[in-house]
Amino acid sequence: MRSAVFVLACASLHAQWDRFRGPNGSGVSKEENLPAEFGPAKNVAWKVAVPFGRSSPVAAGGRIFLTAVDGGKLTTLAWDAASGRELWRRVLPRMREQPVYKANDAASPTPAAGPDAVYVFFPDSGLAAYSFDGKELWRHPLGPFDSFYGIASSPVFAGGSVYLLCEQASDSFLLAVDAKTGRQRWKTARPGGLDGWSSPVVHGERLLIFGTTRMEAFFLATGERDWWIPISSNGSLGTPVIFGETVIVAASGSDQPWMPTWDATLAKLDKNRDGRLSHEECKDEKDWFEHFGWVDSNHDRFLSGAEWNAARSLGAGEYGLLAIALGGKGRLPESAVRWRVKRGVPYVPAPLAYEGAIFMIKDGGLFTALDPATGAAVKQGRAPGAGGQYLASPVAADGKVYTVSEEGKFTVWKAGSWEPLASNDMGEECHATPAIANGRIFVRTRSSLYAFQARR
Numbered sequence: 001m002r003s004a005v006f007v008l009a010c011a012s013l014h015a016q017w018d019r020f021r022g023p024n025g026s027g028v029s030k031e032e033n034l035p036a037e038f039g040p041a042k043n044v045a046w047k048v049a050v051p052f053g054r055s056s057p058v059a060a061g062g063r064i065f066l067t068a069v070d071g072g073k074l075t076t077l078a079w080d081a082a083s084g085r086e087l088w089r090r091v092l093p094r095m096r097e098q099p100v101y102k103a104n105d106a107a108s109p110t111p112a113a114g115p116d117a118v119y120v121f122f123p124d125s126g127l128a129a130y131s132f133d134g135k136e137l138w139r140h141p142l143g144p145f146d147s148f149y150g151i152a153s154s155p156v157f158a159g160g161s162v163y164l165l166c167e168q169a170s171d172s173f174l175l176a177v178d179a180k181t182g183r184q185r186w187k188t189a190r191p192g193g194l195d196g197w198s199s200p201v202v203h204g205e206r207l208l209i210f211g212t213t214r215m216e217a218f219f220l221a222t223g224e225r226d227w228w229i230p231i232s233s234n235g236s237l238g239t240p241v242i243f244g245e246t247v248i249v250a251a252s253g254s255d256q257p258w259m260p261t262w263d264a265t266l267a268k269l270d271k272n273r274d275g276r277l278s279h280e281e282c283k284d285e286k287d288w289f290e291h292f293g294w295v296d297s298n299h300d301r302f303l304s305g306a307e308w309n310a311a312r313s314l315g316a317g318e319y320g321l322l323a324i325a326l327g328g329k330g331r332l333p334e335s336a337v338r339w340r341v342k343r344g345v346p347y348v349p350a351p352l353a354y355e356g357a358i359f360m361i362k363d364g365g366l367f368t369a370l371d372p373a374t375g376a377a378v379k380q381g382r383a384p385g386a387g388g389q390y391l392a393s394p395v396a397a398d399g400k401v402y403t404v405s406e407e408g409k410f411t412v413w414k415a416g417s418w419e420p421l422a423s424n425d426m427g428e429e430c431h432a433t434p435a436i437a438n439g440r441i442f443v444r445t446r447s448s449l450y451a452f453q454a455r456r
Helices: 002-014 262-269 289-295 305-313
Strands: 044-049 058-060 063-070 073-080 086-092 117-122 126-131 136-141 156-158 161-166 173-178 184-189 201-203 206-210 214-219 225-230 241-243 246-251 320-325 337-341 352-354 357-362 366-370 377-382 395-397 400-404 409-414 419-425 435-437 440-444 448-452
Touching: 058 435, 063 086, 063 117, 063 448, 073 117, 073 126, 086 126, 126 161, 156 201, 201 241, 206 246, 241 352, 262 305, 289 305, 352 395, 395 435
Parallel strands: none
Antiparallel strands: 044 448, 058 063, 063 073, 073 086, 117 126, 126 136, 156 161, 161 173, 173 184, 201 206, 206 214, 214 225, 241 246, 246 320, 320 337, 352 357, 357 366, 366 377, 395 400, 400 409, 409 419, 435 440, 440 448
């Protein structure tokens, strides 16, 4: 009898929102009776002030976990999910303070929860584990990382291990550590890996990885690569989604390189005619100068033709929203791509498989609902009054899909008809993906964490 109760308890726990984007990164919950209308003064179960960070909330063991940078300190926080009462906060030593691009920060990765512990990753420190009661269990130092934009992939718990993808300009790797001790189980180098921010998902005995230049599957137990297929993207951001025996991945890109040719750029900017471009020579280029540190892969503050052309080639070619058949060995044939859509593909938000459709939303509030069998558009439109940039990924439950712009404008959609049910304004920026658990939707804004609940 005890074992049956234990199994049911574990099943209930793992049904909660225990990692970035909830169960296996799907963005989908089985919760019901969720509010369509909410905001700072409507359907608020509780609200607490939080330090800034771009990580998303997770819900497990009756608690809400979040990471932040509080006065420069790498902080993990836990609240009681029912009341919003703060249970504990813990700080990890900051081993370094690497500068990152303005759209990122030192607390971008989202925590992951196991049956009795929460696992956090700060690029300026490494991995760490805490019990649900806040006891530090272990630390696993990592870094420094070679990433102009910053590391933002979130850890994943599965089968007694914690997995972490570290995509960077050089020496990218996939890591597995023992969830009880923090000791390394395996580490797989990923030559050719570049800056990327996607988080892994689990499929059977494999971990599925969306990298900047390829989609790959690795065995959970050994880290050995099973299969892979090349993809073009401007940087892997959205977490892949499993739909039956297909994995759906959004790889933003273009048919033509987004940067001008090296010869044209050199002729325009190379004032001293030395065949390279200095930081000073490029400072007036508004279209791309803020990305100078990314193109300058050897960090010498000069751009060479090789560096320019490597950056220019990214994202051009085999991009799009792809449906890839799961299975195979080694490099998959082109026929493994069941369909590909190049219009309406988001840059940051991940796709969503829900209620018989693949849903995606991109900057400007432009959405597309697709037939999962063919990729044909079922419906397209725009979120009313919620344009601007989108960083959070859509989530769904109770026949509703929730999307939120960086400005904090929520749109709630009716799944199936894809008509807007409600528009809600949080009144401040929202970078984090909402969590859904315990009959509530948890929303992190720039300065607050809310729990919203429908009136009963």
